[in-house]
Amino acid sequence: MIDVENPCVIMSQDKSREFLHSGNDKDKFKFFFKATLLQQVNELLETIKDQLNNADSIVEELEKSIKPVMRELDELRQKIKNMEHIEEISHDIDNLKKKLAWSWVYDVDKQIGEQTVKLQKLKERIPACQERIDRNTVLLDELKKELIEKEENVRSLAKKTREVHMMRKNMDDSITEVVKQKVELEAEHDRHTDMLGKMNKRLRQLQAQLRDFQLQHMQHTQVEASQIEEDIQNIQSEIDYAHSNITRLKEDEKEFSEELSGILKSISEITKEITENDKKIQDLKYETDDLLQRQSNKVTAFGGQRVLNLLESIERNNRRFKSPPIGPIGAHLQLASDFWSFAVDCAFGNLLDAFIVSCHKDLQTLRECAKQVNYNHLRIIVYDFTRPRLNIPDDSLPATKHPTVLSVIQSENHTVLNVLVDQGSAERQVLVQDYEVGKSVAFDHRIRNIKDVYTSDGYRMFSRGSVQTILPPNKRPRAGRWCSSPGERIAELKNEVADFQRINSEKRGQKRKLDHDRCNLEQKITSLKRKREPEERRLANKRLQLDDAKKASAENNSHTAVDTSELEEELKHVKNDIQQKELLLQKANVRLTAILREVDDRKAAYKTFMDSVNDEAGPFNNASSELDLAKEKLEAAQQEKTHYEGVMRNKVLPDIKMAEEEYAELQQLRQDYFKKASIICPESDLEVLSHVAGSTPEQLSAKINRLKLRFDQESRRYSESIDDLRELHDQKEHKIFRKQQLYAGFRLKLNSCQKALDMRWNKFQRNAGLLKRQLTWLFNEHLGKKGISGFINLDYKSKVLSIEVTMPQDASRDTVRDTRGLSGRLRWHPYMSREICSGGPDEVAMHTCMPREIDNGGGPDELAYLHVQRNGPDEVA
Secondary structure (H helix, E strand, O other): OOOOOOOOOOOOHHHHHHHHHOOOHHHHHHHHHHHOOHHHHHHHHHHHHHHHHHHHHHHHHHHHHOHHHHHHHHHHHHHHHHHHHHHHHHHHHHHHHHHHHHHHHHHHHHHHHHHHHHHHHHHHHHHHHHHHHHHHHHHHHHHHHHHHHHHHHHHHHHHHHHHHHHHHHHHHHHHHHHHHHHHHHHHHHHHHHHHHHHHHHHHHHHHHHHHHOOOOHHHHHHHHHHHHHHHHHHHHHHHHHHHHHHHHHHHHHHHHHHHHHHHHHHHHHHHHHHHHHHHHHHHHHHHHHHHHHHHHOHHHHHOOHHHHHHHHHHHHOHHHOOOOOEOOHHHHOEEOOHHHHHHHHHHHHHHHHOEEEOOHHHHHHHHHHHHHOOOOOOOEEEOOOOOOOOOOOHHHOOOOOOOEHHHHEEOOOHHHHHHHHHHHOHHHEEEEOOHHHHHHHHHHOOOOOOOEEEEOOOOEEEEEOOEEEEEOOOOOOOOOOOOOOHHHHHHHHHHHHHHHHHHHHHHHHHHHHHHHHHHHHHHHHHHHHHHHHHHHHHHHHHHHHHHHHHHHHHHHHHOOOOOHHHHHHHHHHHHHHHHHHHHHHHHHHHHHHHHHHHHHHHHHHHHHHHHHHHHHHHHHHHHHHHHHHHHHHHHHHHHHHHHHHHHHHHHHHHHHHHHHHHHHHHHHHHHHHHHHHHHHOOHHHHHHOOOOOOOOHHHHHHHHHHHHHHHHHHHHHOOOOHHHHHHHHHHHHHHHHHHHHHHHHHHHHHHHHHHHHHHHHHHHHHHHHHHHHHHHHHHHHHHHHHOOEEEEEEEOOOOEEEEEEEOOOOOOOOEEOOHHHOOHHHOOOHHHHHHHHHOOOOOHHHHHHOHHHOOOOOHHHHHHOOOOOEOOOOOEO
């Protein structure tokens, strides 16, 4: 087939002229490019390149079209993975349920073991208590016999003592009566003596008056007045002497009375101290009994036996409660350090004995249970059990380095801690070590968020406005409610009881000695009173005599004139009186001498009697002391026996009975749990599950609840089943895989075509270079034949073809560039192009011009007609 479009195949004269007369190098290049078929090959390769680019874009769009489906597949895989995680959670829940079922069995086994040990320990207490009871029984019998003997001895001594006291009283009365008579006789004797002296003086005065009455009346009056004055002075001196004796006796009596008052005060103080020590002993014994009870059950620290009865009642009525009550609160707490035990106890007080319920109905039920066991005034707090633990921000806590009550207490139950925060302000109560630090924290620094400050020994300090308050601890603190070693505390309390008993024994000995001293002082005071009373009577007589003398002086001064007959009459009368007074004085002297002798005899007899009494008082006092000591020993032995009998009756035997009942209940409970657990799964299946025996039912229940909650949350996120998701995933994955394979085949063919195109471009460029050299050779060869020199330039990049020719006959040797200036013989001849295309020295040009030789598998013709058509998102035709 002849290509008529090729100018080198068919070139008319006009085409040759047009080509030669064209001076444009680009047109020459176009003619050359078309004549050599390079243009056709280039256009074909460009068309193939565009088609390949279009096909690549289509394949790339197809590959992008499956990316959303791939994302859906990834999301589906993630869903399946999450659903598999839900299956794992469900599987874990099933395993935990199996664990829980058998954990109840293992927990009961643990309780049975603990109950067995507890029962064994309780049974071991019976011989010890019985031995104490028997020992005290024997001791009581011995002490009773000893007490009877001592009481008989004391009774006989008391009888003798009463007789002695009667004799002593009679002798005292007799001596008092004799002394009284002596004093009266001495007073009467003194009075007669004084009157006799006065009468003698009066007699002498009357005689002198008779001699010198007329001459010395005035002088006589003065002498008599001076004599009366002298008598008054003598009486006054005697009064002063008697007053000084009475004063001295009163001072001695006062001194003895003060000493007696001091002894009585000491006796009262010792009696009070003994009473206080007895009270302390009772308190210590009460605390010891409390600790002994707590040693077997720590819950009794927060309510005693009543709380145990209440817990049993709650257990019996367990089905009536919506949620089991929590309490007592103190039993659910642990302390970080025993150092703050007393301070925390003072801070919370009776709140530690309270119970917590979840609703008002449970409160009424708990009140009924408390009423059944006579637990009055039970404090019950209603609180939401589902509420999580309170999160207290830092700005609500006290800004101090000292610990708060909340920081030193621990509990596994969040509800207990929440109640202590809400009801007891545990986060705002600060603990300090001593009194001074507490005052500084409570009053000096004004720290925010502090409600109360408690010292380690129980002092409470708080400030409300401008008022500062310090409250001392309770007089009877409940120490040891969190005692970590009750045995040591019990030993300490017993030592304290022994110390107080020893002190009381010493105090009673001191009291007996003081009683003896008191009796001696009372005797001395009585003796001083007996000495003082006669002196007082004597003083009264002297004062009467002084009054008489003063009256006589007054009468003497008022007497102005007396005749001698009167004086003589008076003198005679005075002499008669003197004689009578002398007779009376002699009788008084005889009686006084007899009385004085009787007084001395009776005092001697009294002294002898008192010496014998004092000798007999020693054995009596010793017997009384021994009797008191025997009574104390008997009482102590009786109390100890009663105590251990009470412990045996109220504590040991009931505890053993209760422990045996609990053991039987645990055995029955173990059988029930074992039967239920065996229904859920055999025990042999637990071998594949780890950590079964070490987990408590509460922990497993909490874990199951958490996993159920998580399972419900995860299940609500997905409505489909995992089997449907897996089936949908397989379908999509298979569909995407088919598309990927199809698109990969497209991409492989496109890559093969691209390689073939690149290879033909390289070959096209190499052949174009060969044609350029061939053209140059042929052009030079043709000009050489004509004797003409010239140069042809072909530039593919600039797409120009230029010719330069030098004519030989041209003298100017100018080079001709325009082909129109050449002669016909030198113009372009078509055969040159035909020669280049039809043979020539190199056949490569022929290969370049043949399009069918480009591709071994069909050539560019097939590539040119490759059409990729999209018939939808899923198929390619």
